[in-house]
Amino acid sequence: MxxxxxxxxxxxxxxxxxxxxxxxxxxxxxYEIDLGRVFHNMKQMRRVYAWVIVLCLLVGVCAPLLLYxxxxxxxxxxxxxxxxxxxxxxxxxxxxxxxxxxxxxxSYVLQNALADLKLSKPVSISALRSNIKIDRILTDKSRQxxxxxxxxxxxxxxxxxxxxxxxxxxxxxxxxxxxTNSFDDGTGKNTIDLxxxxxxxxxxxxxxxxxxxLILTYADQKLPEDRLSIIDLDRMDILESLEQMQTASDxxxxxxxxxxxxxxxxxxxxxxxxxxxWMEFLQMLRExxxxxxxxxxxxxxxxxxxxTMLMNYQYQLRNEQSNLDQINSNIQTLDSILKDYxxxxxxxxxxxxxxxxxxxxxxxxxNQLIMDQVTNYSTVAQTExxxxxxxxxxxxxxxxxSSSNLAxxxxxxxxxLVRALEASRNIYSQIKAHMEEVQASPEFTHFAVHTAASGxxxxxxxxxxxxxxxxxxxxxxIGCGLWFMASLLPExxxxxxxxxxxxxxxx
Amino acid sequence: xxxAKKTHGLRNTLLVLIICAIAGAGISFVQFTNASDxxxxxxxxxxxxxxxxxxxxxSGKIFDLKELYLDDVLNEALKNAGxxxxxxxxxLRSNLEISGNYPKDxxxxxxxxxxxxxxxxxxxxxxxxxxxxxxDVYLYHDFDPKITRGDLEKLLQSIMTCYRxxxxxxxxxxxxxxxxxxxxxxxxxxxxxxVLSVLMNQSRSxxxxxxxxxxxxxxxxMGFNDVNVRLASLIDTDVAQLNANVTxxxxxxxxxxxxxxxxxxxxxxxxxxxxxxxxxxxxxxxxASYDKNDIIYLSSTDSLTKIDGNSSETYDAMxxxxxxxDDGITQIITRINNYNLLINDLLKGSQTMxxxxxxxxxxxxxxxxxxxxxxxxxxxxEVAQAKADEKMAxxxxxxDLLVKKYEAIMEDFATLxxxxxxxxxxxxxxxxxxxxxxxxxxxxxxxxxMLIKTAGPICCCGxxxxxxxxxMQKKKQYQQNTVNC
Numbered sequence: 001m002x003x004x005x006x007x008x009x010x011x012x013x014x015x016x017x018x019x020x021x022x023x024x025x026x027x028x029x030x031y032e033i034d035l036g037r038v039f040h041n042m043k044q045m046r047r048v049y050a051w052v053i054v055l056c057l058l059v060g061v062c063a064p065l066l067l068y069x070x071x072x073x074x075x076x077x078x079x080x081x082x083x084x085x086x087x088x089x090x091x092x093x094x095x096x097x098x099x100x101x102x103x104x105x106x107s108y109v110l111q112n113a114l115a116d117l118k119l120s121k122p123v124s125i126s127a128l129r130s131n132i133k134i135d136r137i138l139t140d141k142s143r144q145x146x147x148x149x150x151x152x153x154x155x156x157x158x159x160x161x162x163x164x165x166x167x168x169x170x171x172x173x174x175x176x177x178x179x180t181n182s183f184d185d186g187t188g189k190n191t192i193d194l195x196x197x198x199x200x201x202x203x204x205x206x207x208x209x210x211x212x213x214l215i216l217t218y219a220d221q222k223l224p225e226d227r228l229s230i231i232d233l234d235r236m237d238i239l240e241s242l243e244q245m246q247t248a249s250d251x252x253x254x255x256x257x258x259x260x261x262x263x264x265x266x267x268x269x270x271x272x273x274x275x276x277x278w279m280e281f282l283q284m285l286r287e288x289x290x291x292x293x294x295x296x297x298x299x300x301x302x303x304x305x306x307x308t309m310l311m312n313y314q315y316q317l318r319n320e321q322s323n324l325d326q327i328n329s330n331i332q333t334l335d336s337i338l339k340d341y342x343x344x345x346x347x348x349x350x351x352x353x354x355x356x357x358x359x360x361x362x363x364x365x366x367n368q369l370i371m372d373q374v375t376n377y378s379t380v381a382q383t384e385x386x387x388x389x390x391x392x393x394x395x396x397x398x399x400x401x402s403s404s405n406l407a408x409x410x411x412x413x414x415x416x417l418v419r420a421l422e423a424s425r426n427i428y429s430q431i432k433a434h435m436e437e438v439q440a441s442p443e444f445t446h447f448a449v450h451t452a453a454s455g456x457x458x459x460x461x462x463x464x465x466x467x468x469x470x471x472x473x474x475x476x477x478i479g480c481g482l483w484f485m486a487s488l489l490p491e492x493x494x495x496x497x498x499x500x501x502x503x504x505x506x507x
Numbered sequence: 508x509x510x511a512k513k514t515h516g517l518r519n520t521l522l523v524l525i526i527c528a529i530a531g532a533g534i535s536f537v538q539f540t541n542a543s544d545x546x547x548x549x550x551x552x553x554x555x556x557x558x559x560x561x562x563x564x565x566s567g568k569i570f571d572l573k574e575l576y577l578d579d580v581l582n583e584a585l586k587n588a589g590x591x592x593x594x595x596x597x598x599l600r601s602n603l604e605i606s607g608n609y610p611k612d613x614x615x616x617x618x619x620x621x622x623x624x625x626x627x628x629x630x631x632x633x634x635x636x637x638x639x640x641x642x643d644v645y646l647y648h649d650f651d652p653k654i655t656r657g658d659l660e661k662l663l664q665s666i667m668t669c670y671r672x673x674x675x676x677x678x679x680x681x682x683x684x685x686x687x688x689x690x691x692x693x694x695x696x697x698x699x700x701x702v703l704s705v706l707m708n709q710s711r712s713x714x715x716x717x718x719x720x721x722x723x724x725x726x727x728x729m730g731f732n733d734v735n736v737r738l739a740s741l742i743d744t745d746v747a748q749l750n751a752n753v754t755x756x757x758x759x760x761x762x763x764x765x766x767x768x769x770x771x772x773x774x775x776x777x778x779x780x781x782x783x784x785x786x787x788x789x790x791x792x793x794x795a796s797y798d799k800n801d802i803i804y805l806s807s808t809d810s811l812t813k814i815d816g817n818s819s820e821t822y823d824a825m826x827x828x829x830x831x832x833d834d835g836i837t838q839i840i841t842r843i844n845n846y847n848l849l850i851n852d853l854l855k856g857s858q859t860m861x862x863x864x865x866x867x868x869x870x871x872x873x874x875x876x877x878x879x880x881x882x883x884x885x886x887x888x889e890v891a892q893a894k895a896d897e898k899m900a901x902x903x904x905x906x907d908l909l910v911k912k913y914e915a916i917m918e919d920f921a922t923l924x925x926x927x928x929x930x931x932x933x934x935x936x937x938x939x940x941x942x943x944x945x946x947x948x949x950x951x952x953x954x955x956x957m958l959i960k961t962a963g964p965i966c967c968c969g970x971x972x973x974x975x976x977x978x979m980q981k982k983k984q985y986q987q988n989t990v991n992c
Contacts, residue, residue, distance in 0.1 A: 044985075044989075045985060047981060047985070048978060048981040048982050048985050051974060051977055051978045051981060052978055054974060055971060055974040055975065055978060058967065058970060058971060058974065059971060062964060062967040062968075062971070065963070065964055065967075066964045066967075066968075069960070069961075069964060084569075116601060118649075201604070266568075267566070267681070267713075268681070269566070269676065269677040269678065269679070269681050270681070271681070272681040272682050272713065273709070276712075277709045277712075280705050280708075280709065281705065284701060284702060284705050287698075287701065288694060288698045288701060288702065291768060291771070291772070292698070292764065292768050294771070295764070295767045295768040295770070295771035295772070296764050296767055296768070298767075298771060299767040299770065299771060299881070300767075331789075338796075343798075346803065348803060348805070359800070359801050359803065360798075360800065361800045361818070362798075362800055362817070362818045362821070364817060367817055367818065367820070367821040370793070370797065370821055370825065371821065371824060371825075373793060374790065374793070374824075374825060374828055377786045377789045377790055377793075378786060380782075380785075380786065380789075381782040381783055381785065381786035382782075384782040384785070385778050385779050385782045388778035388781070388782070389775060389778055392774060392778070419693070441568065441569075442568070442569045442570055442571035442573075442574070443568050443569050445571075446569060446571065451607070451609040452606045452607050452608075452609050452639075454609060
């Protein structure tokens with residue numbers, strides 16, 4: 001017998017034979033799951049589920065990025081606005097009243113902001129208004145008071161109401177204006193998104209328009225009146241021209257005096273002079289050119305048409321006298337009103353001491369009447385001065401015999417007159433140009449300055465990094481979980497079938 | 508067979524990825540084209556002079572880069588670039604954008620608040636006013652989409668250069684250069700001295716301002732304070748002496764006219780004085796009759812209330828008005844006295860010829876010119892004129908010398924100012940940094956980022972699909988192997 005025949009004989013299996021294998025596991029029951037087998041299954045399925053884990057990891061990492069693409073957060077840009085004119089660093093208007101910040105989103109301001117602005121998509125004023133937010137900043141003192149009151153309220157402190165009443169919230173002269181992208185298109189269903197650069201541009205333009213609004217509303221942009229261009233030396237008499245120059249000079253001086261100290265101290269970059277210097281020039285012009293000539297003409301009565309001048313002065317005198325009579329009448333009326341005026345009585349009773357006292361007090365109307373009377377006295381003084389001057393002029397003209405002497409000096413007077421007028425007009429134009437420069441300078445047009453609109457969205461990777469890490473971990477866990485479950489499932493099925501078989505066998 | 512299958516699988520995967528990448532690139536291209544920024548040239552300008560961080564120019568004034576939009580600057584820039592016939596200032600203005608470099612979190616800094624009750628909080632409160640010193644200026648090509656890169660950059664460079672020149676000129680310290688012409692020869696001596704005094708005092712005021720601002724600044728050992736001192740000496744010594752000489756010696760080309768002027772001024776002032784006195788009397792009567800109320804405070808446990816009918820404010824206003832009138836009256840009286848002194852000085856010359864020695868030595872030559880007749884005044888004036896003629900030549904020479912001294916001081920002043928301006932405002936302190944040209948390009952970083960952001964997820968989806976197919980194939984293979992076994 002050869003080896004093969006022997007092997008054939010030994011390896012022949014009786015298919016009908018029954019082989020019983022007994023394992024030496026005393027506590028083994030047929031329906032328990034063998035973890036060893038589960039791990040064995042896992043090992044067998046490793047090639048497949050390695051790819052499943054890779055797939056789960058990839059989905060975990062990519063899902064946040066994909067979601068970010070579809071639901072990108074809306075950009076909000078902000079700008080800090082500072083009110084430069086507020087010396088006490090409080091949120092007040094330039095005239096000291098409360099500042100209405102809602103004007104930033106007024107139609108006027110927004111319309112000016114959007115004028116001539118080419119955007120990729122049109123945005124309506126109402127949509128723009130809805131997306132603008134203004135945050136005022138409390139002063140440190142107000143914030144602290146508010147915080148303390150809140151703490152007291154939380155502690156159920158009985159004095160919290162009194163504390164709240166004593167809090168007078170104040171805001172600093174800076175506030176934050178924010179503009180959010182994604183504007184309503186008017187239908188309520190869709191939104192309009194501007195580019196980031198456009199959003200910043202729109203906010204900058206809105207704040208520029210608001211600054212222009214403040215200048216228009218509060219800045220004193222009045223230029224000096226031109227009372228010199230109406231002087232026609234050929235048509236007017238000499239004295240008349242000079243009086244007009246005096247009036248123009250006084251008006252110009254009053255205009256300069258009425259400006260603030262800051263405006264007066266502003267030194268022009270074109271001329272190097274400030275308004276104080278120009279007022280000195282004006283005074284010098286008045287003395288050296290105008291009054292010097294005026295006194296000469298006045299004293300000697302050098303006029304072209306004496307009778308006309310006399311008639312003018314007498315007419316003016318009559319008008320002034322009439323004004324004076326009226327003001328004096330007002331003064332008398334007010335005097336009698338003030339004398340008979342009944343003041344308010346106040347009765348004060350003090351409970352603790354049981355005493356009482358009565359007194360009287362003036363009303364606002366009474367005080368107003370007093371100040372009106374003070375103004376009347378001032379007007380009377382000015383009118384009486386003008387009357388006195390007019391009387392002197394009439395007297396001087398009446399006694400002088402100028403017509404025969406005027407011819408001798410007419411040429412010199414005329415030369416001086418022309419020189420005086422030219423000098424006056426020169427000073428006027430210089431002052432006007434100076435004020436135009438002042439009113440256009442950043443010194444006086446920076447009511448509300450703002451920082452550049454800024455606001456950034458995070459880089460899409462850094463914005464999603466946390467989610468990507470969580471996704472990676474979750475993907476790994478899910479992948480491993482699936483692998484385990486797939487390996488466990490056959491054992492569960494087997495255990496179940498064994499149970500069924502045993503039941504059948506027992507039955 | 509297995510190797511062939513693997514190769515086939517890899518090839519399919521690669522094919523899917525390539526298709527996804529191409530699709531992603533196509534979508535990115537469309538998005539980039541729709542959302543791309545405009546073409547622009549940009550330059551930066553940096554201010555490094557003292558005060559720039561507070562938005563203050565060396566002259567002490569606030570500056571604003573929006574002056575770059577001015578017609579003066581833009582027209583000059585167009586002219587320098589040789590494009591004044593092609594474009595206008597208005598076309599450029601709407602395509603210029605200025606942006607200052609602010610801290611990105613400036614709004615957050617301002618709204619950040621450290622609680623008072625958090626004792627461990629770092630008490631660094633919000634940022635105060637911040638002014639940038641570096642600005643970016645952009646010029647977009649929308650005014651002429653066909654403009655070449657070179658022309659756009661040249662135009663913006665020209666604008667920046669012109670703006671710098673404008674800035675240096677307008678924010679430097681300027682000497683007095685207004686067109687105010689006073690021909691001294693046309694005026695009488697007191698008027699000449701008055702004009703010179705005003706001019707010198709104004710120059711002195713400017714020198715004083717500058718010496719306070721730049722006390723350290725010296726050129727050849729001379730500073731602004733030296734100019735101030737020289738001008739003060741000129742005014743207090745030379746001008747004062749000349750004034751004394753002219754006034755006390757009654758030197759005048761036209762004494763009659765001066766007399767007329769002083770007489771006229773006195774008359775006018777006297778009228779005003781009388782009426783102001785009447786006004787003062789009326790106001791005094793009103794104040795005396797005004798009953799100022801008591802101020803009452805009502806006190807309770809929680810509050811203190813003041814009851815006052817504002818009588819204090821009204822009373823104070825009246826008293827303030829009274830003080831103003833009183834001060835005005837004092838000024839008028841002073842001026843009248845000054846004019847009287849001038850008249851007396853003017854006439855003293857003539858009167859000394861007629862008065863006795865005793866009257867002269869006692870100094871009693873008072874004259875009430877308002878009571879004199881015109882003929883008397885004219886006679887006195889003639890005498891004064893004759894005396895004055897003798898001294899005029901000498902005074903003319905002294906005034907000429909005074910003017911020369913003043914001009915010499917002003918020359919040194921101008922040199923100092925120019926040197927100061929050159930030190931504070933120059934190409935280094937107002938520096939224009941190299942420019943950039945920004946245009947949407949497929950090779951730009953922006954497009955690449957957009958490509959990655961768009962094509963990346965699409966490729967990932969393709970890869971996921973490929974993986975799913977692979978897994979299904981692997982599972983099928985595994986099941987087949989299991990059955991065979």
